[in-house]
Amino acid sequence: xxxxxxxxxxxxxxxxxxxxxxxxxxxxxxxxxxxxxxxxxxxxxxxxxxxxxxxxxxxxxxxxxxxxxxxxxxxxxxxxxxxxxxxxxxxxxxxxxxxxxxxxxxxxxxxxxxxxxxxxxxxxxxxxxxxxxxxxxxxxxxxxxxxxxxxxxxxxxxxxxxxxxxxxxxxxxxxxxxxxxxxxxxxxxxxxxxxxxxxxxxxxxxxxxxxxxxxxxxxxxxxxxxxxxxxxxxxxxxxxxxxxxxxxxxxxxx
Amino acid sequence: xxxxxxxxxxxxxxxxxxxxxxxxxxxxxxxxxxxxxxxxxxxxxxxxxxxxxxxxxxxxxxxxxxxxxxxxxxxxxxxxxxxxxxxxxxxxxxxxxxxxxxxxxxxxxxxxxxxxxxxxxxxxxxxxxxxxxxxxxxxxxxxxxxxxxxxxxxxxxxxxxxxxxxxxxxxxxxxxxxxxxxxxxxxxxxxxxxxxxxxxxxxxxxxxxxxxxxxxxxxxxxxxxxxxxxxxxxxxxxxxxxxxxxxxxxxxxxxxxxxxxxxxxxxxxxxxxxxxxxxxxxxxxxxxxxxxxxxxxxxxxxxxxxxxxxxxxxxxxxxxxxxxxxxxxxxxxxxxxxxxxxxxxxxxxxxxxxxxxxxxxxxxxxxxxxxxxxxxxxxxxxxxxxxxxxxxxxxxxxxxxxxxxxxxxxxxxxxxxxxxxxxxxxxxxxxxxxxxxxxxxxxxxxxxxxxxxxxxxxxxxxxxxxxxxxxxxxxxxxxxxxxxxxxxxxxxxxxxxxxxxxxxxxxxxxxxxxxxxxxxxxxxxxxxxxxxxxxxxxxxxxxxxxxxxxxxxxxxxxxxxxxxxxxxxxxxxxxxxxxxxxxxxxxxxxxxxxxxxxxxxxxxxxxxxxxxxxxxxxxxxxxxxxxxxxxxxxxxxxxxxxx
Ligand SMILES: Nc1ncnc2c1ncn2[C@@H]1O[C@H](COP(=O)(O)OP(=O)(O)OP(=O)(O)O)[C@@H](O)[C@H]1O
Ligand SMILES: [Mg+2]
Numbered sequence: 001x002x003x004x005x006x007x008x009x010x011x012x013x014x015x016x017x018x019x020x021x022x023x024x025x026x027x028x029x030x031x032x033x034x035x036x037x038x039x040x041x042x043x044x045x046x047x048x049x050x051x052x053x054x055x056x057x058x059x060x061x062x063x064x065x066x067x068x069x070x071x072x073x074x075x076x077x078x079x080x081x082x083x084x085x086x087x088x089x090x091x092x093x094x095x096x097x098x099x100x101x102x103x104x105x106x107x108x109x110x111x112x113x114x115x116x117x118x119x120x121x122x123x124x125x126x127x128x129x130x131x132x133x134x135x136x137x138x139x140x141x142x143x144x145x146x147x148x149x150x151x152x153x154x155x156x157x158x159x160x161x162x163x164x165x166x167x168x169x170x171x172x173x174x175x176x177x178x179x180x181x182x183x184x185x186x187x188x189x190x191x192x193x194x195x196x197x198x199x200x201x202x203x204x205x206x207x208x209x210x211x212x213x214x215x216x217x218x219x220x221x222x223x224x225x226x227x228x229x230x231x232x233x234x235x236x237x238x239x240x241x242x243x244x245x246x247x248x249x250x251x252x253x254x
Numbered sequence: 255x256x257x258x259x260x261x262x263x264x265x266x267x268x269x270x271x272x273x274x275x276x277x278x279x280x281x282x283x284x285x286x287x288x289x290x291x292x293x294x295x296x297x298x299x300x301x302x303x304x305x306x307x308x309x310x311x312x313x314x315x316x317x318x319x320x321x322x323x324x325x326x327x328x329x330x331x332x333x334x335x336x337x338x339x340x341x342x343x344x345x346x347x348x349x350x351x352x353x354x355x356x357x358x359x360x361x362x363x364x365x366x367x368x369x370x371x372x373x374x375x376x377x378x379x380x381x382x383x384x385x386x387x388x389x390x391x392x393x394x395x396x397x398x399x400x401x402x403x404x405x406x407x408x409x410x411x412x413x414x415x416x417x418x419x420x421x422x423x424x425x426x427x428x429x430x431x432x433x434x435x436x437x438x439x440x441x442x443x444x445x446x447x448x449x450x451x452x453x454x455x456x457x458x459x460x461x462x463x464x465x466x467x468x469x470x471x472x473x474x475x476x477x478x479x480x481x482x483x484x485x486x487x488x489x490x491x492x493x494x495x496x497x498x499x500x501x502x503x504x505x506x507x508x509x510x511x512x513x514x515x516x517x518x519x520x521x522x523x524x525x526x527x528x529x530x531x532x533x534x535x536x537x538x539x540x541x542x543x544x545x546x547x548x549x550x551x552x553x554x555x556x557x558x559x560x561x562x563x564x565x566x567x568x569x570x571x572x573x574x575x576x577x578x579x580x581x582x583x584x585x586x587x588x589x590x591x592x593x594x595x596x597x598x599x600x601x602x603x604x605x606x607x608x609x610x611x612x613x614x615x616x617x618x619x620x621x622x623x624x625x626x627x628x629x630x631x632x633x634x635x636x637x638x639x640x641x642x643x644x645x646x647x648x649x650x651x652x653x654x655x656x657x658x659x660x661x662x663x664x665x666x667x668x669x670x671x672x673x674x675x676x677x678x679x680x681x682x683x684x685x686x687x688x689x690x691x692x693x694x695x696x697x698x699x700x701x702x703x704x705x706x707x708x709x710x711x712x713x714x715x716x717x718x719x720x721x722x723x724x725x726x727x728x729x730x731x732x733x734x735x736x737x738x739x740x741x742x743x744x745x746x747x748x749x750x751x752x753x754x755x756x757x758x759x760x761x762x763x764x765x766x767x768x769x770x771x772x773x774x775x776x777x778x779x780x781x782x783x784x785x786x787x788x789x790x791x792x793x794x795x796x797x798x799x800x801x802x803x804x805x806x807x808x809x810x811x812x813x814x815x816x817x818x819x820x821x822x823x824x825x826x827x828x829x830x831x832x833x834x835x836x837x838x839x840x841x842x843x844x845x846x847x848x849x850x851x852x853x854x855x856x857x858x859x860x861x862x863x864x865x866x867x868x869x870x871x872x873x874x875x876x877x878x879x880x881x882x883x884x885x886x887x888x889x890x891x892x893x894x895x896x897x
Contacts, residue, residue, distance in 0.1 A: 087443060087446045111446060
């Protein structure tokens with residue numbers, strides 16, 4: 001594993017919310033076409049870290065970042081980098097399903113529309129393909145022009161996945177995508193993730209140990225804003241090097 | 255022992271019942287007031303309806319009560335009212351929405367912390383102060399700049415009303431935009447939309463109901479505004495529709511201005527008197543409709559937020575889109591027709607070509623440049639607003655400060671107010687306000703306690719709240735007419751402090767009910783439960799546990815009410831005030847008041863410029879000072895609210 005293989009690479013990343021430091025010297029690399037899980041106790045900075053990858057923290061006032069994040073060997077935080085361009089390449093699915101209060105069709109077409117695609121046929125194609133990739137097509141194909149708010153939670157979350165797939169990013173960030181869903185919906189999304197990694201690189205935050213063990217190839221364990229251990233999922237779960245990691249994984253954590 | 259226990263239990267039960275009845279009575283006071291307003295307006299308007307016929311009164315083309323024969327056609331006054339409101343909204347809506355977007359989405363937290371309360375403060379500037387500025391500065395400026403015989407016109411009214419409506423529309427719209435869930439914004443940004451795309455395609459459409467309500471509220475205020483309109487619109491003796499209808503320099507006469515001017519000169523019980531009440535009834539009905547619309551939209555919105563916006567919208571998105579398109583088409587056609595009439599066919603074609611060119615070049619240019627253009631326009635709108643309001647404040651301060659002195663504040667006027675001070679008006683205003691608050695505070699707090707503590711949400715609370723909302727939207731001049739008909743004539747109080755105090759009290763009642771309710775809402779339920787668990791009765795719980803933490807919030811409402819009462823002119827115009835240096839020694843004597851003193855100096859006493867500005871400054875400082883206290887108190891209170 002050389003640094004050349006890494007799709008995303010952080011270098012001594014530090015982050016502050018105002019006076020309060022939330023990330024300390026994070027250095028890690030994400031391999032392409034793999035699923036990487038971020039785990040750790042509540043408040044340890046998982047969301048904060050994953051939101052750095054698509055510069056979503058730019059939205060938050062008083063958030064200050066030092067260090068570097070390379071995507072394809074270019075620093076996405078260098079002064080002339082454009083957050084909008086970064087987000088076209090690195091999509092995101094949020095913890096709570098957040099469809100827009102528009103139709104199902106409009107939700108999926110939105111990303112393409114804002115990039116200037118107006119051709120109806122092209123949009124139709126994009127919508128169909130994205131919904132199929134998100135395993136939602138069959139359930140909604142007859143009601144594309146109804147409100148997305150009428151979908152169930154699990155359907156809404158898959159719609160959000162379809163929305164992020166619609167602009168064909170390279171990376172998909174998922175922040176606890178299943179925490180608001182029931183076991184069946186969760187299983188559907190987990191299946192989906194495994195399918196996605198053929199085309200995409202996936203980074204997922206999860207509180208569910210089994211989920212991390214089931215779906216991910218690599219796992220990062222974070223604690224109090226620091227990266228404690230990072231390695232292949234199998235190794236992290238079966239043979240952790242750090243005591244902190246072991247405590248957390250075996251549930252001996254306070 | 256047992257007996258004593260029994261007795262005291264019975265006593266407290268009686269007290270409980272008594273308190274509940276008391277609160278219920280104050281709660282229905284809002285409804286009683288709104289019904290008595292409608293009743294008294296109708297009673298005094300009835301003769302003219304009978305004589306002229308309701309329809310003829312409404313569509314009669316001439317208002318000329320002093321003519322031979324007198325003509326009572328309300329139509330031109332209604333049209334003039336709508337025209338001046340239309341013009342005001344053309345100015346206020348784009349500027350307010352631009353400002354609201356700026357404050358909610360573009361301003362840094364520090365900027366927001368300054369601009370937001372500043373805009374709220376400006377909403378408190380008394381309308382007579384705006385009128386004074388309009389009369390002295392705006393009207394003269396229009397006359398010179400456009401070389402017209404007089405600047406007192408439709409345009410002057412629209413500009414002034416537009417500026418006055420900006421703070422209201424901006425703060426309500428800003429609230430709506432700010433309450434769009436952050437998740438929507440993040441969802442949009444995450445698929446690579448720019449900030450402007452996110453604002454224009456997601457945030458503003460999501461806030462559209464709140465923005466609509468803000469605009470409707472603004473329209474309601476503009477229609478009901480009296481003093482400023484009366485001072486700058488020219489008010490020709492007979493009401494006429496401008497000819498041609500696009501002539502913005504024509505003097506016009508609105509419903510409110512007609513009431514404000516003619517009510518003082520009319521013989522009680524005459525046809526003219528009755529016709530004026532007919533106008534007031536029309537005005538009340540128009541504003542009621544407007545306010546009901548706004549309340550419905552805002553109410554629907556709140557419900558939607560509570561139910562987690564899971565419910566499907568009633569209008570499908572497709573239909574909404576079609577409605578929007580046809581609306582744009584309609585507005586476009588109206589604008590083209592107006593332009594055609596105003597400037598002729600060739601310039602209109604030129605304008606259309608320019609717009610088409612702009613549209614196509616906009617399509618070509620990159621998303622980023624579009625964002626720059628949009629943000630510049632938005633920033634420009636808030637800059638314009640700040641400049642407008644800054645000019646008004648600066649004018650009043652620089653001109654008024656010369657008159658200001660200890661003597662000005664402590665002596666009576668001489669030479670009809672051209673020299674001397676304003677002591678009687680200050681005292682009069684204090685008397686009026688003190689009386690108004692003494693009446694409305696117990697009523698309003700009682701009503702809120704009943705609404706929030708004694709009843710479940712249901713049909714009763716709905717009706718009472720609707721009554722308070724309607725009262726809130728009633729134009730102040732309508733309160734004035736009601737006060738005149740009821741207190742001055744019917745109850746024979748005459749022009750008196752008491753009549754003015756009660757009229758003002760009714761006007762500020764809804765403010766007090768609403769703010770008190772909010773304060774009660776913010777007291778956590780667990781505190782009440784804790785008190786009941788200790789065996790306290792309802793009234794004991796309210797008095798000992800609920801009211802103390804709610805007190806700052808209630809106080810804020812009271813102060814807001816005081817500020818509003820101190821600045822209002824129209825409600826006291828026909829109930830309490832006389833232009834004099836008389837200080838009343840009984841409740842049944844008339845008074846002078848700051849806003850009325852300013853109004854009279856500005857409109858009827860030539861050569862009193864310095865004292866006008868001085869009075870305006872004192873009034874402005876007084877009212878703004880009161881509002882400032884309320885806002886500071888509320889902000890502190892909100893901070894402490896995090897339990
Ligand atoms: N917008 C913010 N402003 C200030 N502090 C924040 C903000 N967002 C997060 N924090 C703080 O940063 C730290 C890390 O938060 P973060 O949301 O990244 O944790 P997390 O690991 O995702 O937790 P969870 O598992 O509960 O989602 C926490 O202490 C949190 O309080
Ligand atoms: Mg999190």
